[in-house]
Amino acid sequence: MYQKYKLSNGVRVVLEKISHVRSVSIGFWVKTGSIDENVENNGITHFIEHMLFKGTKNRTAKDIAKAIDDIGGQLNAFTSKECTCYYAKVLDTHMDIAIDVLTDMLFYSLFDPEEIKKEQSVVLEEINMYEDSPEDDVHDLLSKAVFQGHSLGFPVLGTQKTVNSFHRNMLIKYMKEHYTPENIVISIVGNFKEEEILYLLEEKCKDFKNTFPSSGIIEPAKFIKNxxxxxxxxxxxxxxxxxxxxxxxxxxxxxxxxxxxxxxxxxxxxxxxxxxxxxxxxxxxxxxxxxxxxxxxxxxxxxxxxxxxxxxxxxxxxxxxxxxxxxxxxxxxxxxxxxxxxxxxxxxxxxxxxxxxxxxxxxxxxxxxxxxxxxxxxxxxxxxxxxxxxxxxxxxxxxxxxxxxxxxxxxxxxxxxx
CATH class of the missing domain: 3.30.830.10 (Metalloenzyme, LuxS/M16 peptidase-like)
Known part of the structure; x- marks a missing residue:
């Protein structure tokens, strides 16, 4: 049975309780992907996803990894053309730790300039690895052909040129525009107490009231015979x-x-x-x-x-x-x-x-x-x-x-x- 709620700041929450399991899976979904980018900042959504693992006001990158590793949990994220998801899976007894880590990453990441430089090298290697795999690259090439001139055809990883151009102010501005309460859904499935989890989410999300307007309306893509x-x-x-x-x-x-x-x-x-x-x-x-x-x-x-x-x-x-x-x-x-x-x-x-x-x-x-x-x-x-x-x-x-x-x-x- 699914339950839907809205936090006081407007973030939507969807819950499914399964009492016979011992795990809880938590996902923070953000309705932003490469479709929201342009030719100058292509790849910025994916790059921000990487940077949220690189340190916050409360944790170093190592602390983030250890917080979940030490309790035998899993922590990961992915970026697609239309959304980004940060998620964790932990034992039900450690649900509070997972929520604390995820909200810390989403709301208090530092975007340290030195870490940005390091991660640029990492993402450039990811692009190189992808281009060395033609069985993967050919699918991106099709999107580029079909949606030529539209952001839906942009590669999620970006390009060598755009990734090298990213800087702290650019990343923070994009987050303010797209990481807004109306763009976020929290989905949680597993063994939990509903009142406890809603209280935790209210507490951890109460200061998140980003109202910076997103710029521009994206026109629907059209199929191009190409x-x-x-x-x-x-x-x-x-x-x-x-x-x-x-x-x-x-x-x-x-x-x-x-x-x-x-x-x-x-x-x-x-x-x-x-x-x-x-x-x-x-x-x-x-x-x-x-x-x-x-x-x-x-x-x-x-x-x-x-x-x-x-x-x-x-x-x-x-x-x-x-x-x-x-x-x-x-x-x-x-x-x-x-x-x-x-x-x-x-x-x-x-x-x-x-x-x-x-x-x-x-x-x-x-x-x-x-x-x-x-x-x-x-x-x-x-x-x-x-x-x-x-x-x-x-x-x-x-x-x-x-x-x-x-x-x-x-x-x-x-x-x-x-």
Whole structure:
């Protein structure tokens, strides 16, 4: 059972009590990501995430790490295109320590200039590591192609140039603009006393009353039929093909998830069985959807040797065309429903995964759906819904492409309409 509250300063709190566990997972969600950046400060959201671990008025970076390590807990964070999350998982007896550390990081970080210099080097290495991994880099390249000119296409890590430009005043200004009470959701799942946890949060958050207005309104991104190629002397060619998907709150979200399960989202999918299992042409081939607030992206990825590239490309398009012509059978629809429901329920077996689920839902949808409601949404998807989504999404006449590898761009893309 979920409970929703609002602290006196406006921060939203969502709670799910599970009495039979001994852990508590706590997440502080901030509705800001690389979509809120510009060409001058790209990567600043991710950099701030790093800096919040580098020392506060009350703790050094080592003290922050030790505070959680000493009680056998976990402390981490991540930044995405539309949000940032700082989270901890601890024994229920140490809930107060986790909340104290997280609020200390969020509200009292120092942003010491010397630590900023050190962390710039760390993030630059992170960028280098990412660029050395073409199977990861090609997905960022697709976002850049599809959303060219819009901040949704910016890399979350930023660039060498922007990261080197960050300074203390710049970071503090961005935090004041985006780390505001209305932009924050605290999600907590596990074994706790509700009154105790709300009292703790009120006490720790009472001085957080940031009302500095965020600058500007972000116009929704538009899908661009585009092609980006990065030549690199490596053994494989990595390719992503993208078509416009659906936003996170769309009625077509669950139908598309089911279509993806059959098309390329699992080991039993058409893409995987045809290209890898039956023909042995690629080690990695799959599809997935990315759903944002105002738009979505449906992506097909494969990493293949240059000699197999044309055949794999032909087979991907063939499977896409078959999906439009044949769609899903009733049997495939039922199997994909069971698969999706199973994956969803198994993914909620831990307090941390449930904390992530309810926090993100409240942050973006202002609503939390129970597992029963999610299962009902999946079960209600009809063959007509599936057909509508396939007709809407599976159009290879409007496809964006990103590629990384040692290839002849004219020959390898001659059969792709882009």
């Amino acid at each position: 092609k980006f190629i990065k030549h690199k002397d490596i053994e494989q060619v990595h390719i992503c093909m993208g078509v416009e998907g659906v936003p996170i709150n769309s009625k077509d979200h669950y139908p598309l998830l089911l279509v993806n399960t059959v098309f390329g989202g699992s080991m039993s999918s058409r893409l995987f069985q045809n290209i890898r299992e039956d023909k042995g042409l690629a080690y990695s081939v799959y599809s997935y959807l990315s759903s944002y607030k105002d738009i979505g992206l449906f992506t097909i990825y494969s990493g293949v040797s240059p000699s197999q590239f044309d055949e794999v490309l032909r087979l991907i398009q063939e499977e896409g065309n078959n999906m439009r012509k044949i769609g899903l059978t009733e049997e495939e629809l039922q199997k994909s429903k069971e698969q999706l429901k199973g994956n969803y329920i198994l993914g909620l077996e831990s307090t941390s995964s449930r904390m992530l689920s309810i926090g993100k839902s409240e942050l973006f949808l202002n609503k939390i759906y129970s597992p029963k409601e999610i299962m009902q949404k999946i079960d209600k998807v009809s063959i007509q819904d599936i057909k509508r989504v396939i007709d809407k999404v599976f159009s290879f006449d409007e496809v964006a492409v990103s590629m990384i590898g040692n290839m002849n761009k004219n020959e390898n893309l001659k059969n792709l309409r882009c």
